[in-house]
Amino acid sequence: MKNENILEVTDLRIRYGNFEAVKGVSFALKRGGILGIVGESGSGKSTVARTLIGLNRDFSGKIECLDRMAMVFQDAVGSLNPRMTVRQMLEEVISHHPKAGLEIPYLLSKVGLSEAVLAQYPREMSGGQCQRVSVARALATGANILIADEPVSALDVSVQARVLNLFRDLRRELGLSILLIAHDLAVVKNVCDEVCVMERGLFVDVGDSDTVFTRPQSDYTRRLLACVPRIDRISPV
Ligand SMILES: Nc1ncnc2c1ncn2[C@@H]1O[C@H](COP(=O)(O)OP(=O)(O)OP(=O)(O)O)[C@@H](O)[C@H]1O
Numbered sequence: 001m002k003n004e005n006i007l008e009v010t011d012l013r014i015r016y017g018n019f020e021a022v023k024g025v026s027f028a029l030k031r032g033g034i035l036g037i038v039g040e041s042g043s044g045k046s047t048v049a050r051t052l053i054g055l056n057r058d059f060s061g062k063i064e065c066l067d068r069m070a071m072v073f074q075d076a077v078g079s080l081n082p083r084m085t086v087r088q089m090l091e092e093v094i095s096h097h098p099k100a101g102l103e104i105p106y107l108l109s110k111v112g113l114s115e116a117v118l119a120q121y122p123r124e125m126s127g128g129q130c131q132r133v134s135v136a137r138a139l140a141t142g143a144n145i146l147i148a149d150e151p152v153s154a155l156d157v158s159v160q161a162r163v164l165n166l167f168r169d170l171r172r173e174l175g176l177s178i179l180l181i182a183h184d185l186a187v188v189k190n191v192c193d194e195v196c197v198m199e200r201g202l203f204v205d206v207g208d209s210d211t212v213f214t215r216p217q218s219d220y221t222r223r224l225l226a227c228v229p230r231i232d233r234i235s236p237v
């Protein structure tokens with residue numbers, strides 16, 4: 001494993017019964033880096049994410065990881081327990097990860113939430129606040145690698161930008177390494193250092209974000225790029 005990497009995946013193949021959803025992908029997440037995986041629905045992104053955190057056993061290939069991983073899910077509100085307050089949810093994770101030694105005020109400050117949310121239930125918070133709580137829960141495990149599976153797709157565009165900035169701040173302040181899955185190229189382009197473009201279980205473009213977006217190797221990436229709405233093409237109403 002290369003010194004600069006915190007996670008290395010080699011020739012990962014993942015099956016659901018007879019169906020091979022992931023057909024041999026290799027990638028590396030650099031320490032303190034943000035790596036994006038983009039691709040349309042059904043291309044295998046979540047299958048990769050779930051396998052990395054151990055939710056999928058039927059795979060071959062090599063997963064080498066030098067630190068703890070935690071997952072941030074797409075559906076922020078749905079991934080939180082509706083019957084627990086924020087305080088209860090955070091205390092539960094903290095009690096399961098005493099070695100991480102993290103406390104609620106620290107976690108709240110890292111994700112930009114005030115103590116006022118501690119008494120609230122998920123239904124009493126906005127989507128953006130719920131996503132911040134789910135990031136706080138991931139941090140509470142002491143993980144230094146976040147696997148974020150479409151963490152902003154369910155949020156309004158303005159809130160998306162704020163949550164993405166949160167990931168960037170966490171990388172800078174805590175040195176976190178982040179695998180960011182998205183189907184929106186704009187999200188990946190602005191936040192990730194490197195990108196893998198996934199089509200039907202394979203990576204068809206891999207490289208640093210600028211290169212993949214300015215000189216894509218595959219027709220698939222070119223087609224995805226052509227679908228990205230550009231502000232200058234939208235006429236005023
Ligand atoms: N539990 C499962 N059993 C059988 N097939 C599955 C299962 N989960 C996913 N699949 C199939 O594997 C393929 C990849 O699914 P996956 O959820 O990884 O795609 P994705 O890229 O995350 O899509 P999306 O952008 O919609 O989240 C799809 O064809 C899907 O139908």
Ligand SMILES: [Mg+2]
Pocket residue numbers: 045046047149
């Ligand atoms: Mg998915």
